[in-house]
Amino acid sequence: MVKALIFDVFGTIVDWRGSITREVRAIAEVKGFQINAGKFANEWRSGYQPAMDRVRKGHLPWLNIDALHRLILDELAKKYQLGQMSEEEMNTLNLAWHRLKPWPDSVRGLKILKKKYTISPLSNGNFSLLNNMAKHSDLPWDCIISAELFGHYKPDPETYLGAAKLLDLNPSQVMLCAAHKDDLLAAQACGLKTAFIKRPREFPPSVNLDLSFDKRFDFNADNVIDLANQLSIV
Amino acid sequence: MVKALIFDVFGTIVDWRGSITREVRAIAEVKGFQINAGKFANEWRSGYQPAMDRVRKGHLPWLNIDALHRLILDELAKKYQLGQMSEEEMNTLNLAWHRLKPWPDSVRGLKILKKKYTISPLSNGNFSLLNNMAKHSDLPWDCIISAELFGHYKPDPETYLGAAKLLDLNPSQVMLCAAHKDDLLAAQACGLKTAFIKRPREFPPSVNLDLSFDKRFDFNADNVIDLANQLSIV
Numbered sequence: 001m002v003k004a005l006i007f008d009v010f011g012t013i014v015d016w017r018g019s020i021t022r023e024v025r026a027i028a029e030v031k032g033f034q035i036n037a038g039k040f041a042n043e044w045r046s047g048y049q050p051a052m053d054r055v056r057k058g059h060l061p062w063l064n065i066d067a068l069h070r071l072i073l074d075e076l077a078k079k080y081q082l083g084q085m086s087e088e089e090m091n092t093l094n095l096a097w098h099r100l101k102p103w104p105d106s107v108r109g110l111k112i113l114k115k116k117y118t119i120s121p122l123s124n125g126n127f128s129l130l131n132n133m134a135k136h137s138d139l140p141w142d143c144i145i146s147a148e149l150f151g152h153y154k155p156d157p158e159t160y161l162g163a164a165k166l167l168d169l170n171p172s173q174v175m176l177c178a179a180h181k182d183d184l185l186a187a188q189a190c191g192l193k194t195a196f197i198k199r200p201r202e203f204p205p206s207v208n209l210d211l212s213f214d215k216r217f218d219f220n221a222d223n224v225i226d227l228a229n230q231l232s233i234v
Numbered sequence: 235m236v237k238a239l240i241f242d243v244f245g246t247i248v249d250w251r252g253s254i255t256r257e258v259r260a261i262a263e264v265k266g267f268q269i270n271a272g273k274f275a276n277e278w279r280s281g282y283q284p285a286m287d288r289v290r291k292g293h294l295p296w297l298n299i300d301a302l303h304r305l306i307l308d309e310l311a312k313k314y315q316l317g318q319m320s321e322e323e324m325n326t327l328n329l330a331w332h333r334l335k336p337w338p339d340s341v342r343g344l345k346i347l348k349k350k351y352t353i354s355p356l357s358n359g360n361f362s363l364l365n366n367m368a369k370h371s372d373l374p375w376d377c378i379i380s381a382e383l384f385g386h387y388k389p390d391p392e393t394y395l396g397a398a399k400l401l402d403l404n405p406s407q408v409m410l411c412a413a414h415k416d417d418l419l420a421a422q423a424c425g426l427k428t429a430f431i432k433r434p435r436e437f438p439p440s441v442n443l444d445l446s447f448d449k450r451f452d453f454n455a456d457n458v459i460d461l462a463n464q465l466s467i468v
Contacts, residue, residue, distance in 0.1 A: 066402070118365060128402035131352060131377050143365050144377035148400075166382075168300070168362035 008178035047072035064126035109224025155186030242412035281306035343458025389420030
């Protein structure tokens, strides 16, 4: 019997693309430079997997996501010629990832699920990022579980198994809820239950992702409230 | 400026003595044995510091508090001749520490403080214990920080500094709130701010503890709501 629901965050609970696009557009207006803010947001996010891989392969020491986001931002700043931004402005922009806005169903869905389950993020975002984001957007987590606690990034098994161990649960008592099938399959390989949450607006339409419901997962849901419905607790 | 309040839990937020006494009395009634439940609770708690010291000195491997509580319970079971209890009953009794009841002001006080600060336990209790206790008693933590995350027990500096690091704050931006002066002084030595919370009923009257307000601490409060008052957020 499942006791805890752990959630991917970027894309599953919050809309990183819309949020980052808005923040980049806002600062561009203040600073008076022209920029394709949506493209910038996508490129910032695209740099994230390769940066984690550099950590995973030992080409970089352990760096948290704030530090990886800043590495990528510094490269993008050169490409987009953002040289006119101060260190303080760069730091504030980098922390835009702490202020990502939830999808419209996320907070209400989580509040329903919290009545019956322990709910926690299981995210590659660092602990302080996840805590600040929750404070900022009223995400009602019971606790914060970050990949940072294990010194491993998802989809390394240490993260899924580490979350179950911290909660003192068997892997089969924990369900990962995520919009990304690779994340779910990695959790499933560790013995966790899985719930796919469809997020068709996470990426721009030009990105061709597999958003189909999938029998390999224990649940397939249109959003977090739909998941609560399927778990019969609405 | 303080951004996060971290709390000692056993004694400061929850009444371990009253809770354990009630649970022991209840199981004694069910099983039909005579026991001085209050004395049993005090002895169970008294075994806790020596057990942590055995871990700290390397005489035991890292064991979490659930495991330490069970070690002590097994010894007490011999002394009090509880041989008639099944393994399941012993395990349920051991988990009484997950069900400790908050002091009357704790939940309301924490809800007020949460509006302005990140609030978290910093407890030697293991992560799952603290999470289960919060679910059980509606403790509104933003996140759960357990000594278990650092592989060190309070008052080791790794715990206070580890909490600040996880929150990405300087030690001086974090305030430990606790009913025990040794805990506060250890945090202060690491650069944290300190708030003493007076809990005159934590121990029986026969235990002569120093409960006086103390100028060495940044705040001295009668309870959690009083602390919120002093921080001007009521």
